[in-house]
Amino acid sequence: MNTLLSIEKRNAVLSRMAELLEQERANLKSINQQDMSNYSGDDLAMEKRLLVNDAKVDAMILSMQQLASQEDPVGQVRFNFTHENGMKVTNKTAAFGTIMIIYESRPDVTVEAGGIAFKSGNKILLKGGKESLLSNLKIVSLWHQALEENEISKDWVEYLNYNRAETQAFLENPTQRVDLIVPRGGEQLIAFTKKHATCPVIVSGRGNNFVYVNKEADLKKALDIIINGKTTNIGVCNALDKVLIDTKLPNWEVFAKQLVEELKKYKVEILGDTAFANATQIPVIENDEIWYEEFLNYKIVVGIVNSDEEAIAKINKYCGGHSASIITQNDAVAQDFMDNVDSAAVYQNASTRFTDGGQFGLGGELAISTDKLHQRGPIGLQHLVTNKWYIYGEGQIR
Template sequence: MRKILPIEKRNAVLSTMAVLLEQERANLKAVNQQDLSNYSGDDLAMEKRLLVDNAKIDGMILSLQQLTSQEDPVGKVRFDFTHENGMKISNKTAAFGTILIIYESRPDVTVEAGGIAFKSGNKILLKGGKESLLSNLKIVSLWHQALKDNDVATEWVEYLNYDRTETQIFLENPTQKVDLIVPRGGEQLIAFTKKHASCPVIVSGRGNNFVYVNKEANLEKAVAIIINGKTSNISVCNALDKVLIDTNIPNWEIFAKQLVTELQLFNVTVLGDEAVAKATGVKAISSDLIWYEEFLDHKIVIGATNSDQEAIDKINKYCGGHSASIITENNEIAQEFMDNVDTAAVYQNASTRFTDGGQFGLGGELAISTDKLHQRGPIGLQHLVTNKWYIYGEGQIR
């Protein structure tokens, strides 16, 4: 087992990495352009996630600076107890050991997720997609430079340049000890990882997020929130895919038509259930199975619902367990909705686009977990730890 690095060393590496990213900004963008030109362009969302521009680099640097300023998550006392026989017992947070991050397209994950895992005292194994290989190798070379500049072994950050077959072999029979795997990507990647992994996996699941417009909604707020959720960034897991409209809204059909018109101004393809299609003239959905889909595209489905309970039931049946929002001025109705919808993040009168470690004050995230163990929602620095029991005795026997 590797000896954990002192927090001063971990912070120094992160600070150096932030400086190197600034120094190598132009070179990193140039390398990324090679990845973009090599990409086939079949998937708009994938291509958007692949791009490294000034804003992305700014985000990487900021995440490293925020991580550097945060407290050490390792060694925090979570429970203290003195046994009747005099033994002192405490439970403290501890590093996992080695974390493997498997991801598609997003070179910023190489910095942000890698940084969170490193600050948490772990060795990092990175397995990025072939579409971002050159960008990832460039960033990993900066990691290695930052480690060397602080007299830390480069083995703390390792890139696995494996194809699918090699990755499967490694998952099933790792050539080194792996304590935790975090897949970041689409449902196929997550299913592949879960199927073959021989250690625990944190599922950073699909989005398929819902907004429910309740009968007591401020309809102006509703339109703004829906437009933001759908159009501000289609390529992210916190984007909006489904809208439910309460038919108890006075003249709900007029509101539905207005919403469709606004969405179409942003070139969003709008589909409706039978009631919404009849009220607005949009194309009707061909099957209820579409309610399960995450689109990652300029596409949305709008449905009508007759009650709050029906909305809750529909969301719980079809959503990805990620985020759901209710638009209502009635706080009691909102609380009932938020308590009973089974998603990692629940909102009243706000966009699902805020489900994000940085936006939640965590200073970035390793992933957004749609599992309930061991952490749900954005996994920040303070969540990326396991725990360990420390017992101090003086010869006690049982």
């Protein structure tokens, strides 16, 4: 068990990490180019996540600076109670101990997720994907430098360079204590981790997010929000995959054609249910199974519903429990939709692309949980803690 590092020590490491990332910017980018050229390039979303450019380095540096300036999430008092016998009972936040992060292709996770877990008092085990190995090892060497310069053991951040079989063996029978595992990646990675892990897993789930255009929608807002959700970044879990349109929307067929025209400008493949396909002459979906799919690509499915209730039911049946947005000028209808859609984040008149720790004011996130325990949605610094009871007595017995 690692003794908890003081908040001053933790912050010093994070601040130093920000400086080192700036110093080593050119090196990191050129090492990442080796990873990029080694990558087979058959998955567009994966390739986008693998690249480290100036914008990504800037974001890594900013996340370290923000984390260093945030208050300590450990030791926060959540509950106080004085027993009738005089005992003082307090519940405080506590570190988990050791957190393992399993992820694919994204070197920025090595910085940002590692940083959040470290700031909240935990030892970090990083298991990145083989496609980003060189970039990850470079970043871990910076972590080690920041730790050693602050006279802290390098063991606080450890990189597990394991293949699939070794990873499975470690999950099933860890050679060191692991308190929590966070898989960051596609459905296969998450299923693999859940199947083999022997300790709690926070599921950073799939997206498959919906926008519902209600009959009282502002259609300009609807178009902008759908285009933004679908086209700005296809490789992320908060991207948009499905659109539902209310048949009570005046001239919904006109809006449908307009939507198709806009999406085609971005070379998005559009499929529709029978009613939408008939109205717009686009291909019809082969079967309803596609409503469950997360695309991570320039692809969208649009369908027609006859009521708000039908929209809510359809979203709850098919969505990934991540994000859903209603476009409407009627606040009461929006509130009903938001209360009844079973997703981690629900929106009125805004893009699902905002489901993100940084955008929600958390200063980044470790994961976006689609589980309901122990925290749902973006998991920020203040959520990456467990709790502990402190009882102060003077000899009381029961």
